Amino acid sequence: MRADSKEEHGAVAHNPMAIGLKLAPCLLVVELVSPTASTGQGGDLARRRYQKGQILFSKSRQLWLGRYREDTIRPDGSVIRARPQIVLGTKKELPTQRLAARKLDEILSRINDCAYQPTRIATVAEFAARWREEVLAKRKPSTVRSANSHLDSHILPQLGKLRLDQVGPENQQVFVNQLAGASRKTVLNILSTLSSMLATAKNWGFSSGEIALRKLVLPERNVHVPAHFTRSQVESILSLANEPWRTFFIVLALTGLRAGEALGLQWPDIDFHHKCIHVRRSAWYGKAQSTKSKASAAPVTLPDALANVLRQYHSIWTANPEGWLFATRNNRPPSSNNVVEYRLWPILDALDIPRCGLHAFRHSVASFIVDAGYSPEVAKQQLRHTDARTTLNYIHLRGGITERAMADVSNSLKLDAVGREQGKGSQYIQ
Structure with a gap:
């Protein structure tokens, strides 16, 4: 090694196992070899059964780097020899070369294991x-x-x-x-x-x-409030809707079903006897598919008012081979996008309600349940959410309810229970 290399590139702690020193701009490279390494003819490194790798130090970045050889399998099945370079740690984390070598040994234990197999790589x-x-x-x-x-x-x-x-x-x-x-x-x-x-x-x-x-640093959560309908808006929508869409909107407003779940209903799913609706499938672009999750397949309550609406609807319902409650002329469930564009939006435009999707009904149901005095847990069960935090995003209370709630709280406190003179203290904050 040249006598001036230390001054130009910095010193590396002496290691009796070092067999060579390779210099690169801002890098010190030390190739380490185990005394028990088995080599092929001519010391071919590719034939070694056990390797210690190389330790490199970047002066500009103050980082210890490790380099080693590893067989990899390409997607076409061919085996190539790769030479990965990884960051072992900073100079502060690993003050000496010996500590950096120990860190590299831990990483190489997988490759030096007797049961090691070449790694598969692909873009x-x-x-x-x-x-x-x-x-x-x-x-x-x-x-x-x-x-x-x-x-x-x-x-x-x-x-x-x-x-x-x-x-x-x-x-x-x-x-x-x-x-x-x-x-x-x-x-x-x-x-x-x-x-x-x-x-x-x-x-x-x-x-x-x-x-x-x-x-990861992700975008901040939006302050956007999801679309939802008030009671009066739901009533106005139903007053302008024609069949079968009036019944369809009522199903959404009284169950909280997702649009695809409601479009995927068949008459055997309506259990009038047990007062529930079995959610067995979802419709997507005219095709039946499984529900969003296992929790989504739970039955939902069938209120008496909705049961009466469905009985009346059945009397005017146009039969189809699969028994879909709502079907196109081709006897398939409608696409939710078409229902929104051609059935819901014209009504919203007529009522001067901002355009939105069918999911607004689902948000409304959660709000109606909590607004009626029930806990968010009840809304969670009705919507079949697996996480209560999701349900909280669906709840939009009507205006004035917090004022009434806080009025009840203030009225429940006996503010005059303690005499003014007895409760009077210093006017200054201590």
């Missing part, structure tokens, strides 16, 4: 093609549509050329930042698709990163 785009075919295609049509949109519009354009193992916290944050303008919920939905794909890759033996939401 995000390469694996996405397989994931669409083998996994996504087996999901519900609604899930397939949204996931494909996330992949084609965001994930593949931004991350497609990266290897799966390169999608770490830093690249994830860059990806989130590139979604500027999207709402927090949209960003979470896109990350959910990416997370599902990366989890599958890891389960299949690919070297893959994982989504770490706690390490």
Whole structure:
């Protein structure tokens, strides 16, 4: 080693196992070899059965880096020798080279294990093609549509050329930042698709990163209040609606069903005897699919008023082979988008109510339940939410209710129980 190398690049603690020192701009490279390493002819490093790797120190970044060799399997089945470089820690975290080497040994224990098998690698785009075919295609049509949109519009354009193992916290944050303008919920939905794909890759033996939401800075929660109807607005909507949509809107307003669940109802689902509605399926673009979750498949209460409406509706109902309560001329459930655009919006426009979707009925039901004096837990059960925090986002109390509530609270306190003179203290805060 040249005598001036220490002054130019900084010192590395002496290690009797070091067999060479390679210099690079701002980097010190020390290749470590175990005394018991088994080598092939000519000391070919690729033939070693046990490796210690290399320790590198970046003076500009004050970081210890580790470099090692690893066999990887490409998507086409070919095996290549990769040489990853990873961050071991900062100079503050690992003050000496020996501590950095110990950290690298921990990482290399997986590769040096007798049962080690070459790692499978692929780019995000390469694996996405397989994931669409083998996994996504087996999901519900609604899930397939949204996931494909996330992949084609965001994930593949931004991350497609990266290897799966390169999608770490830093690249994830860059990806989130590139979604500027999207709402927090949209960003979470896109990350959910990416997370599902990366989890599958890891389960299949690919070297893959994982989504770490706690390490990401996400968009702030919107102050936006979801659309909902007041009692008078619901009554006005029903007064202008024609059959079968009047009955359909009543079902939404008296059950809190999701639009797809209501459109997916068949007459055997209406249990007049036990006063409940069995939610067995959901309709999506004219096709039946499973409900959103297992909790969504729970039956909901059938109020007497709704039971009477459904009995009257059955007398004028146009029969179809599958027994759909609401069907098109093709004997299939209508698309919720068409119901909104051609049945709901004209009524909202006539009533000067801002346009919104059918989900506004579901928000209204939660509000009506709590407004009637019942706890949010009752609304949670009726809406079949798995998390009570979700239900709280659905509750929108009518104006004046908090004033009356606080009036009751103030009237319940005996403010004159203690005499004014007895309760009088210093006028100054101590």
